[in-house]
Amino acid sequence: MVAGLVTDLYELNMAASYLRRGMSGPATFSLFVRALPPDRGFLVAAGLEDCLTALESFAFETEDLDWLRDAGFDDATVRGFAGLRFTGDVRAVPEGRVVLADEPLLEVTAPAAEAQLVETVLLNHITYQTAIATKAARCRLSAGDMELVDFAFRRTHGIEAGMAVARLSSIAGFAATSNVEAARRYGLPAAGTMAHSYVEAFPREIDAFRAFVEDLPGPVTFLVDTYDTLLGVRAAVRVIQDMTLDRPLAVRLDSGDLVALARETRQILDEAGLRKVRVFVSGGLDEYDLERFILERAPIDAAGVGTRVGVSADAPSLDSAYKLVAFGDRPVCKLSPGKATLPGAKQVWRHFPIEQDVLALREEAGPDGFEPVLVEVMRNGRRLGSEGTIAAARERCVRDVTALPPDVRRIRGPSSPRVRVSEGLAALATRTARSAARRQDLTW
Amino acid sequence: MVAGLVTDLYELNMAASYLRRGMSGPATFSLFVRALPPDRGFLVAAGLEDCLTALESFAFETEDLDWLRDAGFDDATVRGFAGLRFTGDVRAVPEGRVVLADEPLLEVTAPAAEAQLVETVLLNHITYQTAIATKAARCRLSAGDMELVDFAFRRTHGIEAGMAVARLSSIAGFAATSNVEAARRYGLPAAGTMAHSYVEAFPREIDAFRAFVEDLPGPVTFLVDTYDTLLGVRAAVRVIQDMTLDRPLAVRLDSGDLVALARETRQILDEAGLRKVRVFVSGGLDEYDLERFILERAPIDAAGVGTRVGVSADAPSLDSAYKLVAFGDRPVCKLSPGKATLPGAKQVWRHFPIEQDVLALREEAGPDGFEPVLVEVMRNGRRLGSEGTIAAARERCVRDVTALPPDVRRIRGPSSPRVRVSEGLAALATRTARSAARRQDLTW
Structure with a gap:
């Protein structure tokens, strides 16, 4: 420049x-x-x-x-x-x-x-x-103990803005960013799961979940809403139990009624003895949604907060x-x-x-x-x-x-x-x- | 990158x-x-x-x-x-x-x-x-014959976004941009007037207007709302007449009731025989304001459209x-x-x-x-x-x-x-x- x-x-x-x-x-x-x-x-x-x-x-x-x-x-x-x-x-x-x-x-x-x-x-x-930074701080304020991850990069106003948003959301107290270049540049924790495309690339959802676990060593967050969400949760449970996984695990809900789905998901996980598997949500969220999750006592452990923070939508x-x-x-x-x-x-x-x-x-x-x-x-x-x-x-x-x-x-x-x-x-x-x-x- | x-x-x-x-x-x-x-x-x-x-x-x-x-x-x-x-x-x-x-x-x-x-x-x-680009096209659609200039650079989401906004508003039919680097990079006409600070830097408003005309060879747009707007218009008239200027001229209104002020300004200019001096407006405008100017038949020739287009505010x-x-x-x-x-x-x-x-x-x-x-x-x-x-x-x-x-x-x-x-x-x-x-x- x-x-x-x-x-x-x-x-x-x-x-x-x-x-x-x-x-x-x-x-x-x-x-x-x-x-x-x-x-x-x-x-x-x-x-x-x-x-x-x-x-x-x-x-x-x-x-x-x-x-x-x-x-x-x-x-x-x-x-x-x-x-x-x-x-x-x-x-x-x-x-x-x-x-x-x-x-x-x-x-x-x-x-x-x-x-x-x-x-x-x-x-x-x-x-x-x-x-x-103000929008991100408002998210942090409204989210109680929930962990927040910056998911904004795909809809910020350019690449430069994407880097700034990762940095600013870290200043505001976000735990990690999906933006890899920003993670490297600023020394931030990078976080990421899988996309629906990955699930669709395999013959069955459960095959995709197994492949991901086999291929990648770190924490796993299973994206469960590509087809039927609760069946997706059950597929994740099956993989976690079959493969006796001992690493940080979560399931991610990205559509539908997130509060209701989080409750049903939590119940399925708990009944399977998987109390340590976390519930992660995403999808057009900002401080108003986060506050609602807290008020409704939704069993949500972490949220990917993206577009609306990355452009300070309101x-x-x-x-x-x-x-x-x-x-x-x-x-x-x-x-x-x-x-x-x-x-x-x-x-x-x-x-x-x-x-x-x-x-x-x-x-x-x-x-x-x-x-x-x-x-x-x-x-x-x-x-x-x-x-x-x-x-x-x-x-x-x-x-x-x-x-x-x-x-x-x-x-x-x-x-x-x-x-x-x-x-x-x-x-x-x-x-x-x-x-x-x-x-x-x-x-x- | x-x-x-x-x-x-x-x-x-x-x-x-x-x-x-x-x-x-x-x-x-x-x-x-x-x-x-x-x-x-x-x-x-x-x-x-x-x-x-x-x-x-x-x-x-x-x-x-x-x-x-x-x-x-x-x-x-x-x-x-x-x-x-x-x-x-x-x-x-x-x-x-x-x-x-x-x-x-x-x-x-x-x-x-x-x-x-x-x-x-x-x-x-x-x-x-x-x-x-969509926001800019909507501005162009709603602005009738008014000339539009991109004034967004100071409030876009970063420098990269500022360059993009200048290019996109040109695609949408804007006539010029205030962004000099974008003008050079994309071969666009650059446009600019003066800031209130310039008027304030001189003992009197009229001294600033005279200095600007003396120091710069091109078109002149007098910013008239630093103190009392209509007195500012009269100061511009005095300078234009005293200095017998033969170049593209305009006065710029940046605050207050722009439709009413444009009418009064037009009248003052016309009564002084300055029919060719244009009325330029700015200040937080977008397609909704531009449409109103047209509907109310405000005598506005051109508008600087900035922040709200540069971030597609709504x-x-x-x-x-x-x-x-x-x-x-x-x-x-x-x-x-x-x-x-x-x-x-x-x-x-x-x-x-x-x-x-x-x-x-x-x-x-x-x-x-x-x-x-x-x-x-x-x-x-x-x-x-x-x-x-x-x-x-x-x-x-x-x-x-x-x-x-x-x-x-x-x-x-x-x-x-x-x-x-x-x-x-x-x-x-x-x-x-x-x-x-x-x-x-x-x-x-």
């Missing part, structure tokens, strides 16, 4: 103008979500790792510069782009932490052209990854924004109806349990007993430390999510903790809005 | 078993969508190009094989994987054509292990790209499936409740206008006056011809979509053309289901 042109044309236009005018005074942009989607009381921050990688490698290649020249950018501008790297500072919410509406997920301070050019990539990674995007909050020493805001912004570089202060965050100016002191949520992650274009491991992000996710009040953690119609605007920020917002209104005086 | 492990673990498990048993007899898999999402009367086929690229490059690298060995696959299996390439045949619906529920988008015939291993990647590309995935329909000479089907499949390799026959397609066995002759929809695109692992240009796909899309009856093209509550199952296919389905039911006989 060539970094320099991986942006929107208007970023290049604006950057060209800033370079031409020497408007290099540092600009601070704040990336935040204006409003939470329906049924979301909180978000789980994600996408930062990919943002930092993109910022570190940001540059225009020769072929990018050729394209820009052909597209009409003048020589001085193209020369300006040629030397451009990202040299700014970044503060951000570490991946896995809870974030609320209006709270910055990330703030960039850099020369205006640089800060502008990276807008598209930063919004892209943070928006979809935060949406998906909230596939977020109302994210990357807004200029200061230019040089001057705080700025826009006044667009429904899209007005708060000026100034900010910090979020949090205490536990998370009943009310405080959104303050960066230089303000936090209230007693509150901890700052944004941390410095990049200085002068260089990444600081490493907050980047999946395990660390998972710990942060567990810590924050378990600190949310029960009505915030609710899957349906949750409330959201209040985000209180500090006195300093409120005063600056009033002053800045007043001066913004004067910026349209044509007679000035 | 390393191809061999870009799959689900169960594909590797099944492939290992097929290789071990010498079950190389050709398997035919059919990729189709079981049911159309709400408010969809048709789909626009897409994703084939990426599928063919993936199939051509399919192979296990040394590091893939190392991972497989570490994961417990035995030496013979790993050696089997080492030599594996995709050597099969593919027939598919060319990109841009209309497809309906149950109609194969793609059929693979290959040695069982190969056909199985590529399932995940084929489903991935076809599913999301078809969902997005249908971010499709109920797609990749199902075994024949193994060797034997047609197969599954009987799972709600997910039963039709056996055998198929062809779709279509006549114009598209009131009823016929779904038949591949070897059956089509009805008089009908044309076949699936074409051979790959033989023995080699791509045939090139159906791959965006322009050709756009022509196919226009031809099919304009041939749909009005009630199918409706944005809300459309009907869908009937897909009639041929006599040959119906008879085979009955026979195969009957024999499938016998595949669970444990006493056999």
Whole structure:
């Protein structure tokens, strides 16, 4: 992927103008979500790792510069782009932490052209990854003791998204992924069973079950719903008993009334003395189904959760924004109806349990007993430390999510903790809005 | 991207078993969508190009094989994987054509292990790209003479998806994209205006407008809603008149009541004698908004359509499936409740206008006056011809979509053309289901 042109044309236009005018005074942009989607009381921050990688490698290649020249950018501008790297500072919410509406997920301070050019990539990674991490965390929240496995890869929006979903669902507490390349890349447990095609490729279902056990050494999950599900369970029982298997075993239900079938399946297994054989379900599931399984006390041990998490089906995007909050020493805001912004570089202060965050100016002191949520992650274009491991992000996710009040953690119609605007920020917002209104005086 | 492990673990498990048993007899898999999402009367086929690229490059690298060995696959299996390439045949619906529920988008015939291993990647590309191409086509259908520009890149699910969305929206008839890398890669017109940050970076709005005109040679679209929208329009008018601009000009409305603001804006521009200055709108739009603009006769010339198309917001995935329909000479089907499949390799026959397609066995002759929809695109692992240009796909899309009856093209509550199952296919389905039911006989 060539970094320099991986942006929107208007970023290049604006950057060209800033370079031409020497408007290099540092600009601070704040990336935040204006409003939470329906049924979301909180978000789980994600996408930062990919943002930092993109910022570190940001540059225009020769072929990018050729394209820009052909597209009409003048020589001085193209020369300006040629030397451009990202040299700014970044503060951000570490991946896995809870974030609320209006709270910055990330703030960039850099020369205006640089800060502008990276807008598209930063919004892209943070928006979809935060949406998906949130959906996965909601699944984990609603699933009780059930083990969850990421089955999303076949219906994510591309291969890159599939890798991200495996990583994000691991941050949210999923136990494994079906995505083998992601398992290798991120060191995650890989999990997989068999498809209906495998069962159909053999003369009888039971032949397929036997062949699978003979050919593969590891755990076995028998897919039992290719024909009649309960007959399939009996075929699995027969194979398990005939072959005296001593490895982790499960049967997988992928269609029909999963709660009823799980009960009947559990009964068949128990009557055969196979109490340790687990019941695994799949098929278009998300947090609403998982919650129902728990409420109905279905004897389900594990679930493959795929498509709906992998695209965050009920909230596939977020109302994210990357807004200029200061230019040089001057705080700025826009006044667009429904899209007005708060000026100034900010910090979020949090205490536990998370009943009310405080959104303050960066230089303000936090209230007693509150901890700052944004941390410095990049200085002068260089990444600081490493907050980047999946395990660390998972710990942060567990810590924050378990600190949310029960009505915030609710899957349906949750409330959201209040985000209180500090006195300093409120005063600056009033002053800045007043001066913004004067910026349209044509007679000035 | 390393191809061999870009799959689900169960594909590797099944492939290992097929290789071990010498079950190389050709398997035919059919990729189709079981049911159309709400408010969809048709789909626009897409994703084939990426599928063919993936199939051509399919192979296990040394590091893939190392991972497989570490994961417990035995030496013979790993050696089997080492030599594996995709050597099969593919027939598919060319990109841009209309497809309906149950109609194969793609059929693979290959040695069982190969056909199985590529399932995940084929489903991935076809599913999301078809969902997005369909959403974009619906926007184009509902937008009358309005010009549409792809603004999705900042909120697609990753960079790869952003590139795909630019390409797919061009197939659907969008005029340009904001995504610069996609514009270069696919030879598309790039379009862009300015952001609110640019306006805020200057002392006054009008200073920003003047600077942009001075610094950039091409068309100018003034973003007028940073502060008060109609005052912004007057600032743009002042700049256009003072600087006697002779290039394509527009003002862009990005917030508020777009229909009312477009009317007031048009009036201000017309009263200033600026009839050629266009009104451009943006801000969370999709086909439902575009249809409303047309119905309310809003004086809107062009729209930036982004997030909701880029994630196909109301249908971010499709109920797609990749199902075994024949193994060797034997047609197969599954009987799972709600997910039963039709056996055998198929062809779709279509006549114009598209009131009823016929779904038949591949070897059956089509009805008089009908044309076949699936074409051979790959033989023995080699791509045939090139159906791959965006322009050709756009022509196919226009031809099919304009041939749909009005009630199918409706944005809300459309009907869908009937897909009639041929006599040959119906008879085979009955026979195969009957024999499938016998595949669970444990006493056999």
